[in-house]
Amino acid sequence: xxxxxxxxxxxxxxxxxxxxxxxxxxxxxxxxxxxxxxxxxxxxxxxxxxxxxxxxxxxxxxxxxxxxxxxxxxxxxxxxxxxxxxxxxxxxxxxxxxxxxxxxxxxxxxxxxxxxxxxxxxxxxxxxxxxxxxxxxxxxxxxxxxxxxxxxxxxxxxxxxxxxxxxxxxxxxxxxxxxxxxxxxxxxxxxxxxxxxxxxxxxxxxxxxxxxxxxxxxxxxxxxxxxxxxxxxxxxxxxxxxxxxxxxxxxxxxxxxxxxxxxxxxxxxxxxxxxxxxxxxxxxxxxxx
Amino acid sequence: xxxxxxxxxxxxxxxxxxxxxxxxxxxxxxxxxxxxxxxxxxxxxxxxxxxxxxxxxxxxxxxxxxxxxxxxxxxxxxxxxxxxxxxxxxxxxxxxxxxxxxxxxxxxxxxxxxxxxxxxxxxxxxxxxxxxxxxxxxxxxxxxxxxxxxxxxxxxxx
Numbered sequence: 001x002x003x004x005x006x007x008x009x010x011x012x013x014x015x016x017x018x019x020x021x022x023x024x025x026x027x028x029x030x031x032x033x034x035x036x037x038x039x040x041x042x043x044x045x046x047x048x049x050x051x052x053x054x055x056x057x058x059x060x061x062x063x064x065x066x067x068x069x070x071x072x073x074x075x076x077x078x079x080x081x082x083x084x085x086x087x088x089x090x091x092x093x094x095x096x097x098x099x100x101x102x103x104x105x106x107x108x109x110x111x112x113x114x115x116x117x118x119x120x121x122x123x124x125x126x127x128x129x130x131x132x133x134x135x136x137x138x139x140x141x142x143x144x145x146x147x148x149x150x151x152x153x154x155x156x157x158x159x160x161x162x163x164x165x166x167x168x169x170x171x172x173x174x175x176x177x178x179x180x181x182x183x184x185x186x187x188x189x190x191x192x193x194x195x196x197x198x199x200x201x202x203x204x205x206x207x208x209x210x211x212x213x214x215x216x217x218x219x220x221x222x223x224x225x226x227x228x229x230x231x232x233x234x235x236x237x238x239x240x241x242x243x244x245x246x247x248x249x250x251x252x253x254x255x256x257x258x259x260x261x262x263x264x265x266x267x268x269x270x271x272x273x274x275x276x277x278x279x280x281x282x283x284x285x286x287x288x289x
Numbered sequence: 290x291x292x293x294x295x296x297x298x299x300x301x302x303x304x305x306x307x308x309x310x311x312x313x314x315x316x317x318x319x320x321x322x323x324x325x326x327x328x329x330x331x332x333x334x335x336x337x338x339x340x341x342x343x344x345x346x347x348x349x350x351x352x353x354x355x356x357x358x359x360x361x362x363x364x365x366x367x368x369x370x371x372x373x374x375x376x377x378x379x380x381x382x383x384x385x386x387x388x389x390x391x392x393x394x395x396x397x398x399x400x401x402x403x404x405x406x407x408x409x410x411x412x413x414x415x416x417x418x419x420x421x422x423x424x425x426x427x428x429x430x431x432x433x434x435x436x437x438x439x440x441x442x443x444x445x446x447x
Contacts, residue, residue: 006293006310006356033352036313037333049310051357077346101422102400103337106346107353189421190335 004039008051012137012166015050020139020162022048028164030058030073031107033100034116050164052111058166061085067172072111072134072165080105089170090285091179091198091278095126098183101190111165117151120193120218124151126181128215128225129198132170138163148215151222177202178285180278183217184270186261193218194262197250197274199282201233207287209233214246214279218262219254219271226253229275238283246279247272293356299324300368308355315339317355318365326366326395330424337423340396340403341365347403349422366395369402377440378402385436389427397423401437409445413438 009015019026024047029035032051038044052058052073059071061082068085079085080097099108099122113123114134127147134145139162147168152158159165179200185191196217202210214229232245256267292307299322306321313332318324318341327350330336334352341350342364369376378401381387388394397420404411404419411419416437417430425433 003309004311006354008356032354032357033334033349036352036354039311040332049354051354053357075346100334101337101349102403102419103340103347103349103422104334104352106343106348189418 004046004049006049006051008054010054010056012055015052015055015164016137016139016162018048018050019164022161024048026050026161028052028115030109030112031075032112033104033108034112034118052164052166055166065172066169068170070110070168070170072167073109076100076105076108077102079110085170088173089130089179091181091200091282092123092126092130092132092170095181095183095196095198096123098122098181098193110168114147114150115157115159115165117153117155117157117222118192119154119221119223120196121223122181122183122193122196122217124223125196125198125215125217126179127168127170127198128223129181129200129213130170130179131200131213132168134165135167135169136163137166144169148223148225153221174202176204176286176289177211178282178289180281180285182274182278182281184262184274192261195219195256195267195270195274196223197271197278199233199275199278201279201282201286203283203286207237207283209236209238209242209283214250214275216250216253216271216275219256219267221255224253226250226275228252233279238280243276243279247276250275293359295356295359297358297360298362300364306355310354310356312355313351314341314343314353314355314358314363315350317358318350318363321355324365324367327399328392328395330392330396335422335424336393336396337400337420338393338396340399340423342399342403345406347400364399364402366399369398376402377443378405378437381436381440381443382433385432385439387428387432387436388425393423393425393427397425397433401440404437405441405444409441411438411441 026048027046183193183196212230212233228249236242328338330338
């Protein structure tokens with residue numbers, strides 16, 4: 001690996017100062033499972049790596065009156081072991097747990113998956129569907145930002161050079177609410193999404209959808225929130241007419257690339273299919289609680 | 290670019306080493322602590338040959354900086370056998386011929402130990418998914434899975 005320096009600050013102001021005052025490129029690291037691969041291959045050449053894992057509150061999951069606060073560097077393995085989170089947000093957890101191998105799950109984090117800014121990041125559509133927000137800190141203070149406003153293009157985020165995410169917030173769930181995430185890969189494990197779909201719904205006692213969010217991954221330069229797809233579900237039970245509208249809205253939101261893992265036509269069709277299937281799982285889970 | 294002094298525990302014993310900030314934990318284990326059981330296959334977290342357990346979590350030691358190990362407990366393949374007595378997983382790998390070239394074996398054994406530490410009675414499907422991040426180009430995996438399930442059964446006293 002090329003030369004760089006490493007710092008693991010113990011306080012947030014210290015971390016912000018290091019990022020703000022770095023002469024060259026400084027990279028924020030949580031689990032490091034993307035960053036260290038890019039560093040080793042020479043795709044990124046940071047002069048400084050700021051490891052966030054010693055900051056207070058950056059790991060661990062806290063249940064609050066408003067929902068859940070997930071530390072930005074909390075590992076996928078820890079997320080999967082949090083029974084309360086699995087119960088409330090099964091789609092977010094299944095998406096986070098799809099990232100990489102068991103080994104990668106031991107380190108990989110939500111903040112890293114988001115800020116690596118891959119269009120195919122699995123946890124991102126699920127978090128967008130869940131109305132997750134990020135707590136961002138920087139020299140100008142602290143702000144809360146919806147997840148969908150962080151990534152602005154492949155490998156690019158809206159964060160300033162001295163800003164980083166310290167936690168994610170997932171709202172509390174009403175009754176009859178659940179989410180689901182599905183991805184298509186040509187094998188069963190250890191691959192990158194060709195298409196991903198996250199759906200979150202709230203139903204009334206009769207099973208009619210009163211609130212929905214649908215987000216897609218790997219079909220555009222960033223994960224996309226698809227309001228028309230959500231609108232297709234709201235006011236309906238899980239009937240074929242609603243699903244057909246959802247399917248069409250999901251396909252209409254696709255602006256995918258053509259590559260070895262999927263053609264434009266294939267990704268577009270699969271986006272509609274996965275949106276339907278994820279909606280069916282979310283409805284079933286929501287109806288069961 | 291000064292060196293970092295890292296204090297850690299490796300296989301239950303206190304260990305310390307000096308490392309450059311860009312060194313991986315795998316580099317430090319092999320080159321500083323001379324624990325060459327952990328292998329570098331890909332260096333990008335895809336093959337699992339460098340698997341170690343850090344604070345009870347299975348990780349790729351190539352995807353962790355050596356300096357990040359400071360204050361943490363590391364288990365490597367060298368800690369699996371108790372002196373001359375092989376761990377049941379090691380014995381079963383031999384009995385089932387679950388290796389040919391052996392390059393992936395340390396990583397597979399460490400990953401399998403991490404599995405049995407948390408799930409003493411895995412199904413075949415659970416074992417296959419857990420070990421999906423450990424690539425083996427010789428065995429075709431069947432013998433590996435049989436060895437892991439057989440070791441698990443023996444460790445449960447069956």
